[in-house]
Amino acid sequence: MTTRKSRWLVLPLLLLAAGSALAGQITVNSAWARTTAPGVSMGVVYFHLENGSTKSDRLLKLNTSVAASAGVHRTEIVDDIARMREVAVLHIAPGEKVEFAPGGYHVMLMGLSKPLVAGQKFKLELVFEVAGLRRVEVLVRD
Numbered sequence: 001m002t003t004r005k006s007r008w009l010v011l012p013l014l015l016l017a018a019g020s021a022l023a024g025q026i027t028v029n030s031a032w033a034r035t036t037a038p039g040v041s042m043g044v045v046y047f048h049l050e051n052g053s054t055k056s057d058r059l060l061k062l063n064t065s066v067a068a069s070a071g072v073h074r075t076e077i078v079d080d081i082a083r084m085r086e087v088a089v090l091h092i093a094p095g096e097k098v099e100f101a102p103g104g105y106h107v108m109l110m111g112l113s114k115p116l117v118a119g120q121k122f123k124l125e126l127v128f129e130v131a132g133l134r135r136v137e138v139l140v141r142d
C-alpha cells in the first residue's frame with residue numbers, strides 16, 4: 001500500500017515538468033500595439049518571438065477579434081522609401097529570435113472595428129505549424 005501511494009505522488013510532479021518544457025518552445029513576449037486615430041482602419045502589433053525548441057517552425061496564421069484580418073508584414077527601405085511587404089509564412093529556426101519592432105517585422109491589423117486606445121488590451125492568436133496555438137495579450141500604448 002505504501003509503495004502505491006508514493007507512485008501517485010510522483011506522477012503530478014512529472015506532469016508539471018513536462019508542462020514547463022512545452023511552454024519554453026515558442027514564446028511570444030511583450031506584445032504591444034500602437035494607438036490609432038479615429039477613422040483609421042489599420043493598426044500594428046509588435047512583440048518578441050523566440051523559438052526555444054530544437055525544431056524549426058512556421059507562423060502560419062494570426063487571429064484577433066479587434067480586426068477583420070491580421071498578417072505579418074516587413075518594412076524594407078527600397079530607394080530611400082519605406083515599403084511594407086507581406087510575409088505569407090514566417091519561418092523561425094531552432095533557437096532563433098525574431099524581433100517584431102518599428103521599421104521591421106510587424107503584425108498588420110486590417111479592418112479595425114474600433115480605434116485602439118491607450119491602456120486597452122486585446123487577444124491575439126498565433127498559429128504555428130509545429131507548436132500549435134499561442135494566445136497573447138496585446139497592450140495598446142503610444
Ligand SMILES: [Cu+2]
Nearest residue numbers: 073084106108
Ligand atoms: Cu504593414
